[in-house]
Amino acid sequence: MQQPLWTPSADRIAGTRMDAFRRFVNDRHALHLADYPALHAWSIEQREAFWQAIADFFDIRFHSAAECVLREGPAMPDAQWFPGATLNFAEHLLRRRDGHPALVAIAEDGSREQLSHAQLAAHVAGLQRALHNAGVGIGDRVAAFMPNTWQSVVGMLATASLGATWSSCSPDFGTQGVIDRFGQIEPKVLIAAAGYRYAGKNLDLTDKLNEILEQLPSLQHLVLVPYAKLDTRATDCKSVAAISLWQDFYQPGGAPQFTPVAFEQPLYILYSSGTTGVPKCIVHGVGGTLLQHLKELGLHTDLTADDCLFYYTTCGWMMWNWLVSGLALGATLVLYDGSPFHPEPTRLIDLIDAEDISIFGTSAKFIAALEKAGVKTRESHKLSRLKAILSTGSPLLHESFEYVYRDVKRDLCLSSISGGTDIVSCFALGNPTLPVWRGELQCKGLGMDVQVWNDSGQAVMGEKGELVCTRHFPSMPVGFWNDADGEKFRAAYFSTFPGVWAHGDYAEETAHGGLVIHGRSDAVLNPGGVRIGTAEIYRQVEKVPQVLESIVIGQDWQGDVRVVLFVRLRDGVTLDDTLREEIRRVIRANTTPRHVPAKILQVADIPRTLSGKIVELAVRSVIHGRPVKNTDALANPQALELYRNLPGLTDDL
Numbered sequence: 001m002q003q004p005l006w007t008p009s010a011d012r013i014a015g016t017r018m019d020a021f022r023r024f025v026n027d028r029h030a031l032h033l034a035d036y037p038a039l040h041a042w043s044i045e046q047r048e049a050f051w052q053a054i055a056d057f058f059d060i061r062f063h064s065a066a067e068c069v070l071r072e073g074p075a076m077p078d079a080q081w082f083p084g085a086t087l088n089f090a091e092h093l094l095r096r097r098d099g100h101p102a103l104v105a106i107a108e109d110g111s112r113e114q115l116s117h118a119q120l121a122a123h124v125a126g127l128q129r130a131l132h133n134a135g136v137g138i139g140d141r142v143a144a145f146m147p148n149t150w151q152s153v154v155g156m157l158a159t160a161s162l163g164a165t166w167s168s169c170s171p172d173f174g175t176q177g178v179i180d181r182f183g184q185i186e187p188k189v190l191i192a193a194a195g196y197r198y199a200g201k202n203l204d205l206t207d208k209l210n211e212i213l214e215q216l217p218s219l220q221h222l223v224l225v226p227y228a229k230l231d232t233r234a235t236d237c238k239s240v241a242a243i244s245l246w247q248d249f250y251q252p253g254g255a256p257q258f259t260p261v262a263f264e265q266p267l268y269i270l271y272s273s274g275t276t277g278v279p280k281c282i283v284h285g286v287g288g289t290l291l292q293h294l295k296e297l298g299l300h301t302d303l304t305a306d307d308c309l310f311y312y313t314t315c316g317w318m319m320w321n322w323l324v325s326g327l328a329l330g331a332t333l334v335l336y337d338g339s340p341f342h343p344e345p346t347r348l349i350d351l352i353d354a355e356d357i358s359i360f361g362t363s364a365k366f367i368a369a370l371e372k373a374g375v376k377t378r379e380s381h382k383l384s385r386l387k388a389i390l391s392t393g394s395p396l397l398h399e400s401f402e403y404v405y406r407d408v409k410r411d412l413c414l415s416s417i418s419g420g421t422d423i424v425s426c427f428a429l430g431n432p433t434l435p436v437w438r439g440e441l442q443c444k445g446l447g448m449d450v451q452v453w454n455d456s457g458q459a460v461m462g463e464k465g466e467l468v469c470t471r472h473f474p475s476m477p478v479g480f481w482n483d484a485d486g487e488k489f490r491a492a493y494f495s496t497f498p499g500v501w502a503h504g505d506y507a508e509e510t511a512h513g514g515l516v517i518h519g520r521s522d523a524v525l526n527p528g529g530v531r532i533g534t535a536e537i538y539r540q541v542e543k544v545p546q547v548l549e550s551i552v553i554g555q556d557w558q559g560d561v562r563v564v565l566f567v568r569l570r571d572g573v574t575l576d577d578t579l580r581e582e583i584r585r586v587i588r589a590n591t592t593p594r595h596v597p598a599k600i601l602q603v604a605d606i607p608r609t610l611s612g613k614i615v616e617l618a619v620r621s622v623i624h625g626r627p628v629k630n631t632d633a634l635a636n637p638q639a640l641e642l643y644r645n646l647p648g649l650t651d652d653l
Contacts, residue, residue: 108338
């Protein structure tokens with residue numbers, strides 16, 4: 001019988017904030033909720049009481065009280081959360097004002113800058129005054145074209161303190177990719193870096209920035225950060241009414257002021273990947289983002305004021321927004337700009353010891369790459385404070401679960417989490433009070449009525465189906481930008497099952513109350529009418545030592561669909577019939593004959609989004625001769641050409 005890979009001790013459970021919250025709910029409502037399943041069931045059935053409890057437990061500071069917790073229409077999406085309430089997002093992230101480290105910003109070259117919570121507040125106060133003087137107020141957009149630095153965090157907090165809306169792209173976005181995003185939202189101020197660092201190189205951004213500026217007619221002020229290019233001058237950029245260098249634009253000092261705004265006031269604008277069309281501008285509200293992040297970081301991640309939180313991310317991925325919310329719990333955040341593997345595979349692992357990181361966030365791909373590189377941190381690093389590893393971006397392979405507990409650290413909570421840009425948070429995630437089972441996300445998020453439905457709209461257990469959320473939740477987007485009637489918003493999430501949020505993940509609920517994500521629904525393979533999640537194949541291919549990574553798609557072929565697998569191999573390895581047969585044998589032995597690829601072809605690279613997700617749909621479009629839109633959304637768009645007219649794709653078996 002399968003056993004959990006890790007089980008928290010009774011003492012550890014009793015010391016978690018999750019357990020404290022369960023006791024808080026029991027005391028407040030005279031209940032006897034004994035465990036997490038009972039708490040989750042209550043949070044779904046009594047959503048108003050639950051979200052009010054979250055607001056009170058984490059001391060949400062409302063400037064105006066809400067008329068009620070939830071005013072709900074007959075079907076999703078039709079709800080108002082905390083109508084009438086006003087609050088300020090930045091106020092909650094700046095509650096701590098002492099000398100304890102708030103931000104530790106580390107660059108790839110090893111340079112390190114640190115701001116205490118008091119210093120952070122002083123910087124925000126100074127930038128807030130400067131933005132106010134530049135005309136920024138409630139509803140205005142401030143955009144950032146920035147690496148993951150302390151200046152980015154200060155910029156977001158100063159923007160939010162004024163009731164304005166923040167939106168960011170990372171410097172690895174292509175020129176058109178940035179224009180496609182910021183051009184839609186028409187920012188008043190742009191904060192931009194003059195350069196950034198990656199893989200041992202300092203990259204100059206001024207030429208790209210000038211091209212972007214020409215396409216942003218709404219822009220009134222450019223604030224130029226001389227990051228990775230210390231000789232930056234304001235005259236390096238043109239076509240803007242006003243240009244200031246970061247260090248000249250404001251002077252830190254004083255205390256920030258906080259403009260109260262409505263609960264649903266736009267806080268963030270995030271973007272869909274944009275690989276199938278112009279990116280959708282997804283608008284997230286102040287209150288829903290705050291409540292959801294406090295719940296996820298405070299309860300599901302057990303983040304406290306004594307913790308040091310790291311997540312490898314860029315400012316173009318929602319995990320940056322999630323990471324920054326750790327300030328609301330008084331924690332220290334470690335920010336990193338650069339390649340995760342430069343100059344060696346243990347670069348980020350070294351940070352865990354150097355900075356006493358207690359919660360380490362990364363991608364499933366990073367963990368798999370560590371294993372492929374033979375990294376065994378239990379033998380080389382102390383990891384003494386590390387209590388949790390978080391993984392997202394793609395499904396965490398079963399073998400990666402085993403690798404972490406075998407070769408990284410035995411006593412920690414390994415949390416595979418899943419949600420997305422669409423909700424700037426999670427549907428399923430970790431839990432410090434529950435065991436970790438191989439291949440499973442530990443639990444559904446509190447207050448999230450997550451189910452797996454079959455094609456008939458029936459909830460299923462132990463079967464694969466569509467991941468849905470059947471009731472309103474506060475971090476549902478306010479809507480899409482420039483979608484006044486909500487038509488595009490409803491089509492994106494509520495067209496599969498009317499009145500129910502369909503997230504687009506192909507998933508399975510387990511007997512433990514956890515979830516397994518089998519891939520994106522739109523990438524599901526369908527040979528002979530049998531639905532197969534791509535992750536089911538990836539986890540088998542990863543077992544073959546000669547294979548570094550792979551991508552699988554369904555190719556239309558002779559009136560059906562055949563499975564085609566592309567593999568990137570280790571240096572010096574060539575795909576021959578022997579290796580093809582070994583790959584097929586491993587897949588067949590651990591899945592079904594339907595999973596076995598009809599074709600296996602070798603490629604030199606695999607295209608990915610800027611957040612590291614492989615793009616099955618883009619590859620599928622290329623091999624079928626269809627155009628791929630907005631390749632600026634890809635980190636390596638040139639890789640797509642490797643799949644065009646690839647020898648072997650038009651052959652029979």
